[in-house]
Amino acid sequence: QKEVEQNSGPLSVPEGAIASLNCTYSDRGSQSFFWYRQYSGKSPELIMSIYSNGDKEDGRFTAQLNKASQYVSLLIRDSQPSDSATYLCAVKRNQGGKLIFGQGTELSVKP
């Protein structure tokens, strides 16, 4: 079992719809969770961090964390073609601070 798992996609949604990206992790003691966006040929860009159970909203983005079920998700409301990218879920190891990345979910928003 991989430490962090995501559906590789591609996930295709129409413009204006809600895109839902999911991630599960295996280390129950993890405390820090991050979503990064990576456009093709570019480096990852931090979108959200979340540390507590529940929802965290930032503009059109909402991160959801459920530690009991060991999953974290990212919702993108009113999806735009410019949101088309690969979304990386990352979980930070408590020791050493390394990030463990999922394989990423490719999102395509169709006009």
Add this chain to the structure above:
Amino acid sequence: GAVVSQHPSRVICKSGTSVKIECRSLDFQATTMFWYRQFPKQSLMLMATSNEGSKATYEQGVEKDKFLINHASLTLSTLTVTSAHPEDSSFYICSARALGPAAFTDTQYFGPGTRLTVL
């Protein structure tokens, strides 16, 4: 805030030469920086953790004599690819750890990456 720069953004070199890549945290101090490599259509692969003032910690399978890392100041880490070969051609990305109010809130910010092509 939390801006990380990398230089150069792109480099083409001949096989057998050495290439140095710089990673700088511009608006914060970073005691820890990380170096990643990414091949096309693949996820990020952590190469090493760079700690200011001490030796880098390399991930399993990464040759420390080939990928030399120096973290001489709180804002600068360098990666030198020695005796580069075509199979070293890749996208090299650094990140710097920005401290949060608690250890678990520390966040990594990524540089824009360096695309290395070895002929």
